[in-house]
Amino acid sequence: MKNLFEEVRIGDVTLKNRLGMAPMTRSRALPDGTPGELAAEYYGQRASFGLIISEGTQPSDDGQGYLNTPGIYTPSHIEGWKKITSRVHNEGGRIFIQLMHAGRVSHPDNTPHHRQAVAPSAIAPGVEMFTAEGMKDIPTPRELGQNEIKEVIQEFRTAAAAAIEAGADGVEIHGANGYLIQQFISENSNHRTDLYGGSIENRARFAIEVTKAVIDEIGADKTGIRFSPQGTLNGIMEGESGNDAYRYLIGELNKLGLAYLHIMNFGNEPFLQEIRQLWTHPLLVNRPGRSLDNLSVDLDNGVADVVTVGVWALANPDFIERLKQNAHLNEVDQNTLYGGDEKGYTDYPFLNQ
Incomplete structure (x- = not known):
């Protein structure tokens, strides 16, 4: 695991190690979307990671999916x-803010304007969502018009500029986990017949245009993007053509010189190897459910430049030091993952406690 602690260059920043904190929703923001009072402490505690990728952060009222x-x-x-960014930087860390438009994975009860969600097509995801009144079926979204798509692209651009103004080292565009960008990519959530639907090139168009707009605003060296090929979260089924769509999309994005590509890998090893060949810039790999013993495998094999971890980072603010010392890890409290106060958020003990 020695190579986990080596420096690596990502865009225009140097990371002090090759471990990243994956983006994870915590639902502890204020009702208006301002980060909560404890957020700076939460992220600052975890600044020993080479890179922190923040929780999904909406670029507009329409982009919000979950409570708080x-x-x-x-x-x-x-x-x-x-x-938050000041605290992370003062602790010697780096942080990218993840821009996440939830698209159809939303409920009017969870948004400030209580409007119907928007999506590439008027197709419900067929899953439930937590609201203040408990679990509810996600309603059918409204299909975006072409002019509205341009407005959403502008929202990403504006949010990226705001992230840099807020002191972030860059942004990660969330194109994974069944949210808006993947809804455009996937055939089962995109039934459009215009420039944004049908062929692979058309279904990839939104992701490419969002990325180009963000690059134009803040620069390619401050822009990353995340995908989850063949992921089935939130009602997505990419089908047999799914890998072909990502082959095209990753090939096109590779030309833009992004800071990184972040892949959630669900066990499709041959395709991950293929992505590594297609992508000539830094590659971040996240493997849900991986064992600690296998943490550095993708680095060892030359597949990844950085590995990202999720739950371990939540329960272990000093995960890096624990890994170096081969120390025990705190267990995550599943009951405090979303919402609440400092319990299960900023009160996990450090080794010296």
């Missing part, structure tokens, strides 16, 4: 994130 998630499109949001 943060935004990055108002002056209040920017001021809240400044506290």
